Amino acid sequence: MSRPKIMPGQQVFLGQLQKEDLPEIYKHINGVEIATLSGGFAAPVSLESQTQWYEQNHKNPARVDFGIFLNETEQLMGTVSLKSINHHQQTAGLGIVIFRQEHLGKGHGTEASRLMVEYGMFHLNLYNIDLLVLSNNVRAIRAYEKAGFQTLGKRTGCFVLGGQRLDGTWMDIVRDEVDLSHLRTRYFGTRAQRGTP
Numbered sequence: 001m002s003r004p005k006i007m008p009g010q011q012v013f014l015g016q017l018q019k020e021d022l023p024e025i026y027k028h029i030n031g032v033e034i035a036t037l038s039g040g041f042a043a044p045v046s047l048e049s050q051t052q053w054y055e056q057n058h059k060n061p062a063r064v065d066f067g068i069f070l071n072e073t074e075q076l077m078g079t080v081s082l083k084s085i086n087h088h089q090q091t092a093g094l095g096i097v098i099f100r101q102e103h104l105g106k107g108h109g110t111e112a113s114r115l116m117v118e119y120g121m122f123h124l125n126l127y128n129i130d131l132l133v134l135s136n137n138v139r140a141i142r143a144y145e146k147a148g149f150q151t152l153g154k155r156t157g158c159f160v161l162g163g164q165r166l167d168g169t170w171m172d173i174v175r176d177e178v179d180l181s182h183l184r185t186r187y188f189g190t191r192a193q194r195g196t197p
Contacts, residue, residue: 003074006066007115012108014066014080014115019054021067024076026050028099061085064124068098068112077103080116082129090127092120105139113147121175122183130172134159141169149173 007014026047057063062085068078078098085092094116098109120126133140135154145151149171157165 003069007119009071009111009115011071011106012068012077012111012115013071014112014119015069017054017058017065017067017079019051021076022050022054023047025079025099029097064120066116066119068096068108070103070108075100077108078112080112082116082120082124082126085120085124085126087124090125092124092126092129094129094131107143107146109140110143110146113144113149117147117173117178118180118183121178122180127175128172130170132158132168132170135167135169141171144171147173148177 003015005013005015026045029045029050057065062083064082064085066080067076068080069076077100078096080096081094082092083095094113096109096113096116098104098112117129120129130152131144131149132155133144135141141151150173152170152172155168155170158168159166
């Protein structure tokens with residue numbers, strides 16, 4: 001059975017995570033590099049705690065989590081999230097992880113970030129989406145820049161790794177800088193199709 005493409009892209013699409021996906025995620029998120037770059041420490045995660053995380057967060061109105069899937073094979077290759085969603089202020093934070101090493105450096109993370117931004121700004125009416133990334137994670141920063149994020153500044157010593165404090169780079173993107181016209185056309189059609197003079 002084909003998985004519904006909530007946000008289709010050229011190489012990847014965003015789809016709903018199912019409980020059946022958790023063992024696949026579990027296999028990858030305990031990798032030292034992923035755990036370290038995600039939070040500055042490599043703490044092991046059990047499948048049970050991963051299941052509890054899923055149960056709590058898929059009902060959380062302040063959070064949206066999608067799987068990142070390859071278009072051709074529907075292989076799950078990562079996850080992307082909008083966190084701390086504030087509908088009054090129209091803000092949220094972005095989190096993403098590509099956990100299959102063979103897909104790094106191919107633009108999948110950039111496309112998934114862009115799709116999630118478009119989802120948040122079109123479907124959730126968000127205006128500002130931000131993120132904080134390790135300043136020495138050059139690959140991630142370049143991917144975010146390609147997705148349209150701009151650097152706001154540095155947060156000094158906000159990560160600790162190996163007893164050393166590392167800076168974070170704070171980035172954001174606003175709705176005024178994102179082209180949502182293709183989504184408006186998809187859902188509303190052209191002016192002529194709507195019968196608008």
